[in-house]
Amino acid sequence: MYNKLTLGGMEQDIKEWYVDYPQLKGYLMEHTCHGDKIIIPGCGKSLLAEDMAKDGFTDIWAFDYVQDCVDFLNERLAQEENSLPSGCNLSYSLGDSSNMDNLEDSSIDVVLDKGLLDAVVTGKSQLLAQTYVYALQQ
Numbered sequence: 001m002y003n004k005l006t007l008g009g010m011e012q013d014i015k016e017w018y019v020d021y022p023q024l025k026g027y028l029m030e031h032t033c034h035g036d037k038i039i040i041p042g043c044g045k046s047l048l049a050e051d052m053a054k055d056g057f058t059d060i061w062a063f064d065y066v067q068d069c070v071d072f073l074n075e076r077l078a079q080e081e082n083s084l085p086s087g088c089n090l091s092y093s094l095g096d097s098s099n100m101d102n103l104e105d106s107s108i109d110v111v112l113d114k115g116l117l118d119a120v121v122t123g124k125s126q127l128l129a130q131t132y133v134y135a136l137q138q
């Protein structure tokens, strides 16, 4: 599905893969807490993290290995910052799911993967998928 957004004065169509926050909300309310430390690997240009933050989730880090996605979301964050609840810790950065060695063990409560694992599994390397899943288990 596509969201129409205005960013830097320009209207853009941004792809949200599979489902959006309203569709996921019931599941997230059932299985997570608002204060959980949540990571969203392979965030693309998805507004999922932003919508979750606006709805009360307080600690979200989303990353992608494509610089353009991270730049887009950081620009969007700067534009939307005043709409986020105070004390909310939402950040976007460049990151590669096949190398998450710098994450401390048991430091994450929830991994919200929407479209990354299947992209990796259907790609060339099964090893990359295994490395990613192994890292998440830590």
Ligand SMILES: C[S@@+](CC[C@H](N)C(=O)[O-])C[C@H]1O[C@@H](n2cnc3c(N)ncnc32)[C@H](O)[C@@H]1O
Residues within 6 Å of the ligand: 015, 016, 017, 018, 041, 042, 043, 044, 045, 046, 063, 064, 065, 066, 069, 095, 096, 097, 098, 114, 115, 116, 119, 120
């Ligand atoms: C199918 S898109 C899903 C995007 C977003 N999660 C959504 O639901 O709209 C997959 C995303 O994973 C990212 N990606 C693929 N391999 C990655 C990796 N090893 N590390 C980080 N991001 C990766 C791609 O750049 C792309 O943005």
